[in-house]
Amino acid sequence: MNTARIARVAVLALATLVAGAAAAPALPNIVILATGGTIAGAQPKEGDPGYKSGSLSVESLIAAAPGMDKMARITGEQIASIGSQDMNDDVWLRLARRANELLATPGVDGIVVTHGTDTLEETAYFLNLVIKSDKPVVLVGSMRPATSTSADGPLNLYNAVAVAADPGAKGLGVLVVSNDDLFAAREIQKT
Numbered sequence: 001m002n003t004a005r006i007a008r009v010a011v012l013a014l015a016t017l018v019a020g021a022a023a024a025p026a027l028p029n030i031v032i033l034a035t036g037g038t039i040a041g042a043q044p045k046e047g048d049p050g051y052k053s054g055s056l057s058v059e060s061l062i063a064a065a066p067g068m069d070k071m072a073r074i075t076g077e078q079i080a081s082i083g084s085q086d087m088n089d090d091v092w093l094r095l096a097r098r099a100n101e102l103l104a105t106p107g108v109d110g111i112v113v114t115h116g117t118d119t120l121e122e123t124a125y126f127l128n129l130v131i132k133s134d135k136p137v138v139l140v141g142s143m144r145p146a147t148s149t150s151a152d153g154p155l156n157l158y159n160a161v162a163v164a165a166d167p168g169a170k171g172l173g174v175l176v177v178s179n180d181d182l183f184a185a186r187e188i189q190k191t
């Protein structure tokens with residue numbers, strides 16, 4: 001191949017790449033607001049019994065659920081790091097204000113809230129009353145801590161991001177993902 005031909009092929013390849021990139025639909029932007037819970041729970045020390053809720057950062061939760069980046073551009077924010085038995089008005093208000101702020105931002109397409117299951121239903125109900133947006137808001141927790149064998153948090157989080165990234169979840173009110181299923185905030189109860 002002579003130099004002119006190589007240059008032509010390179011220009012063509014570049015044009016194809018650019019066209020491909022332009023044609024590919026942009027991934028939705030999902031923000032994960034972490035509050036703690038068993039989903040972020042960890043064994044304090046190897047060999048110790050039990051675990052502490054809210055030990056892991058939102059970044060660790062995101063890193064533990066590979067593949068989410070194929071569905072959405074994900075960012076995380078730490079709202080709190082508590083067991084949800086300790087949920088309180090201060091955290092609730094911080095969470096609701098930040099969620100409303102983010103949802104009012106044109107670049108944000110949906111929100112996932114990681115939460116302990118003890119009071120997940122109360123937070124879901126509360127957010128359903130105070131969120132002023134039809135963009136998806138999805139709460140998720142787990143039954144087993146992140147350091148346990150077969151931790152369920154990563155798949156639960158993956159599922160929650162899949163729902164939040166789906167335009168079909170718009171206008172449904174606050175949702176809860178649990179056990180591979182989807183619930184409305186008004187109808188969920190831990191039993």
Ligand code: ASP
Nearest residue numbers: 037038083084116117118
């Ligand atoms: N005590 C934990 C919490 O609510 C229970 C759980 O997450 O499942 O934070």
